[in-house]
Amino acid sequence: MDEKMQDYLFDLQGYLVLESAISDEDLRLMNQWVDDHWEYVENPWIGEGENRQGRSRWIGNIQTHTYNIENGVNFQNIIEGGEIFEKLIDHSSWINLVRKYINSAVNGLSIHENFITVRGIGGYIHIHCGGHVPLSYLTFRQENTGEWMVGQINVLMALNDIGPGDGPPVLVPSSHQCTEIHPRLESNGKGLVYDGITGKPAGTAFATKEVYLKAGDVLMFTDAITHGSAERTNSGYRRTVVYRYSPRFVRERFNFQTSEKLLQRLTPERLRIIQPMAPQRPPETSAS
Ligand SMILES: O=C(O)CCC(=O)C(=O)O
Ligand SMILES: [Fe+2]
Known part of the structure; x- marks a missing residue:
């Protein structure tokens, strides 16, 4: 798409769909990773019951996780999962757009969170975010100059086709610009970040639009947009990867410590994103 049109649409809607952003071979490698770790999809937690702190399992430096049990299983810190x-x-399909909209020349760039989600029948995400939320990373433009200053861009990658009944992501187009509180995010006249109250899938909420993706498509959206996902009613599992990009001042969400091995292996450009600033330590002194 013409760049001007793309910028206009992203500003207007708060999201873009990048079709066929990921090659078949890369999809195959990522799906292979999921297949190889299927045991963790079926048994994600240590012990009985739903996930609580300390019940996650680790696969090397990758951790099983969920925000709410109905969200499915996340494999957090998936950057440690291999070259792919x-x-x-x-990735060349989105990094220049991400850099432009975050304005990385001024703000630098970091990744706030990176994970695979595998979600089966009955799974969904509650509605969350919106222009009404006073979270520092839900900025979009610099008010005085109009320059891009997007505080967080989610790159959601479809590893398999996501159509009706597959639990597609949903969003309220343009809601990043809306200061009115979405009806389902209002509680006693106050705006919530997240609907922790109704327990309903975001797909049933007012004004939401389902976004269907083919395997390899990417949904790129400002985290400021009101969004979530519809309930998966089909059998089988939805597979997605999310990388959340932010200015370098926003840190790794769960403070995962990047392994030495990965730090050594990353290209300089990737290292600058994963570790925007090297740790500061006093010089080594000889033992005395
Ligand atoms: O899983 C989905 O469809 C939505 C994910 C989401 O809310 C997010 O990535 O911020
Ligand atoms: Fe979200």
């Missing part, structure tokens, strides 16, 4: 997940850090 390193490639996604600065």
Whole structure:
């Protein structure tokens, strides 16, 4: 698409769909990773019951996780999962758009969160975010100059086809610009970040639009947009990867410590995103 049109649409809607952003071979490698770790999809938690702190399992430096049990299983810190997940850090299909909209020349760039989600029948995400939320990383433009200053861009990658009944992501187009509170995010006249109250899938909420994706398509959206996902009613599992990009001042969400091995292996450009600033330590002194 023409760049001007793309910028206009992203500003207007708060999201873009990048079709066929990921090659078949890269999809195959990522799906292979999921297949190889299927045991963790079926048994994600240590012990009985739903996930609680300390009940996650680790696969090397990758951790099983969920925000709410109905969201399915996340494999957090997936950048540690091998070369294919390193490639996604600065993937040519989206990195220039991400850099432009975050305005990385001024703000630098970091990844706030990176994970695979595998979600089966009955799974969904509650509605969350919107222009009414006073979260620092839900900025979009610089008010005085109109320059891009997007505080967080989610790059959601479809590893398999996501159509009706597959639990597609949903969003309220343009809601990043809306200061009115979405009806389902209002509680006693106050705006919530997240609907922790109704327990309903975001797909049933007022004004939401389902976004259907083919395997390899990417949904790129400002985290400021009101969004979530519809309930999966089909059998089988939805597979997605999310990388959230932010200015370098926004840190890794769960403070995962990047392994030495990965730090050594990353290209300089990827390293600058994963570790925008090297740790500061006093010089080594000889033992005395
Ligand atoms: O899983 C989905 O469809 C939505 C994910 C989401 O809310 C997010 O990536 O911020
Ligand atoms: Fe979200």
